[in-house]
Amino acid sequence: MSILNISAYRFVSLDDLPALRERVLARCHALALKGTILLAPEGINLFLAGPRVAVDAFMNWLRDDPRFAGLQAKESLSDDVPFKRMRVRLKKEIITLRHPTIRPEGGRAPSVGAVTLKRWLDQGHDDEGRDVVLLDTRNAYETDVGMFPQAVDYRIASFTELPAALAADQSRYVDKTVVSYCTGGIRCEKAALHMQDVGMQRVYQLEGGILKYFEEVGGTHWQGDCFVFDDRGAVDKTLAQAPLSPPAPEDEAKATTA
Template sequence: MSMSILNISAYKFVALDEPAVLREAIAARCEALALKGTILLAPEGINLFLAGPREAVDAFMAWLRKDARFADIEPKESWSDEVPFGRMRVRLKKEIITMHAPAIRPEAGRAPHVLPRDLRRWLDTGRDDEGREVVLLDTRNDYEVAAGTFENTVDYGLSSFTGFPDAVAADRARFDGKTVVSFCTGGIRCEKAAIHMRKIGIEHVFQLEGGILKYFEDVGGAHWRGDCFVFDGRGAVDPSLAPSTAP
């Protein structure tokens, strides 16, 4: 079968004053376009996963970008031969990614980021552009890491992202004098993680722009081992962004 279903993931930390009102408008638009997936809305922003024919997905994104708050949102794309969601859900949440750390407010200012091609160049030599050793930090949960991750990565075996602040605080000494790159599936968790690490005094911290999915899109599988867990019916995607065939 040809891969005719476009899957997108995107997020943006931006202040939303009336997420319930926005929820109704988004749900109606998704229903009109027969899209399926999950969209999370919270006072801190939007996190979306959608699937459908290219024309319908593009029509939704064009509609969403008419709202100035989302004008610059850029989704990551991958393809499948069927829709990997059973229904369309638009949900209200306290956070679009739960960390239980209200002082971390990405909508007020992002942490520095590194582009996928630059990260690959750093990993090729093990050093950043200033000559510091590069340490990769996987901010995902243990079952996600089990599907695949970068070579020589630090991970904390988390069962929930809410455990990240305590885990990294206990491990601060590991990162002294080094450049830390936090990463996750699409960028949302590693963005909060990078801000938190800077707040607790870890000096040289970057988030991987666009997360693993953007790295696969721009770079492929260099320095990666395994697949990338995704939160839909595909289970995981390989570095070519095709549904995983691993058992």
């Protein structure tokens, strides 16, 4: 497999969006990369594919900007480029929740790594003996492809529906340790901040999302595959394209994730 696929995001204040868009798009075209990059006042969310040398060259160029220094990407390999074109889009949010008081660039919610989460699931509780509740922050068509089977799944059609679902069900989480998760980390990070904002205690995000969990612990406790927003449709626990992968919904523009 000769194509490197990466996904990455960073919540950081950006105030030069039109000019940044042109520079980023020009660099991607120069390197013949394909994918989608979202830019918003709150940060960057990117999905790129191409030969490793080209992807690495782009990421090194991007990290020369101090705002993106240290940006880490989740990686997977494929035989073909799973995008048809290269797009850089300006948006109000890099992941839409419509709760403007939540500003992730001002500070992250606590996170838990894949190895720690696996240990908690193995032992049936966190390191302080509390029950652990997993919260899947993804859309229903994603959870249909695969999920932690014990996780709370609100069957939402859009991430914007999550706050209302949580508000109607807060008693479920009292005296529990809550770990929100998503594909690559961006949604579970915003979700964890929202849960803190409404007074929920002992809330964590799964660091790096499902893709990092697969990479580090091989998908233990996971059931099924993981939906991804590109032409692969889904990846399995080895981060290879899953067989008979479902197509991404067209209206998602293959860029909602992570």
